[in-house]
Amino acid sequence: METETGTNWLTDEEQRAWRAHLDVSRLLMHQLERDLQPFGLTNNDYEILVNLSESEDHRMRMSDLAAATLQSKSRLSHQITRMENAGLVRRENCESDRRGLYAVLTDRGWETMREVAPHHVASVRQHFIDLLGASGIDALYGSLAPVAEHLRTRRKIG
Amino acid sequence: METETGTNWLTDEEQRAWRAHLDVSRLLMHQLERDLQPFGLTNNDYEILVNLSESEDHRMRMSDLAAATLQSKSRLSHQITRMENAGLVRRENCESDRRGLYAVLTDRGWETMREVAPHHVASVRQHFIDLLGASGIDALYGSLAPVAEHLRTRRKIG
């Protein structure tokens, strides 16, 4: 058995898979952003609307929302301020924990969500889902789910 | 045959695949960024170093570099200015086209690249490649390559 001397570089197959993932994630975010622009929303706006829409009473604690959308508290705080100014969301105090705040969907926010969601789904289909095919979908999930798991736990520690 | 009335929402399988892709791409970028921090580089810095390193004469036209790294000319211009100030890169005039500029790797840039690359590769392995397995790699590439293709052509048009 030889002693390992150098770096374990990526093989060609690994390279191209890696680049494909990289390229897709960037190009896709860009495309989705473009498709949301006519509605005056960013991807981040939209994701927050989704999270709140799917939550009990259309509200979420700031911390939980930050965790769910994988962004820092700081970034979320700014983001919510902007969305508050846009009338999509409001902050509300939390009674059980006087430090805490809820981000709450406004009627306007909910209406916006109902209007935009179909377009966004269509966009996700057109540029991603429908290009994969049923087998591609399963393959993708099977491959990525463990990676996501690894990274999520790593995040808590980090 | 029924008339299609509503939105073609995502199925559960589609949802989870979509979220997995989303989460992995965000968490992964974050993790890689963290792993590069000790070397004083960002992901964007690194990617530019890679592109220049692999190019003839360690140089690339600004436009080509912008295209290769999927960013706007403006963003690249700022980016290169920063890297120039950090001594990793320099601008050089192009003789065949007097409008044009090359971004050129400096010795320092090349040295940095040689030093950092092994760590970065290890990072990509640890947090992505090695979690996929050979079959996962192929599956991933097979699934994503057509998507990347679709998005790239869409980009030129859009």
Added chain:
DNA sequence: ATCCATTGGTTCAGAATTCAACTTCTTTAG
């Protein structure tokens, strides 16, 4: 009761990003 370490959230300053305007040079068409 009283520390004190944690958690929840904001704020500020500095860095990065976007978007549109602009300059310069090149190419094409007449």
Added chain:
DNA sequence: CTAAAGAAGTTGAATTCTGAACCAATGGAT
């Protein structure tokens, strides 16, 4: 040859993002 259109890059202002410092409230320990 010249005018107009297009391509290569930069710049500057406005926006967003990051990271650290901060304040207030909570939850244990003792």
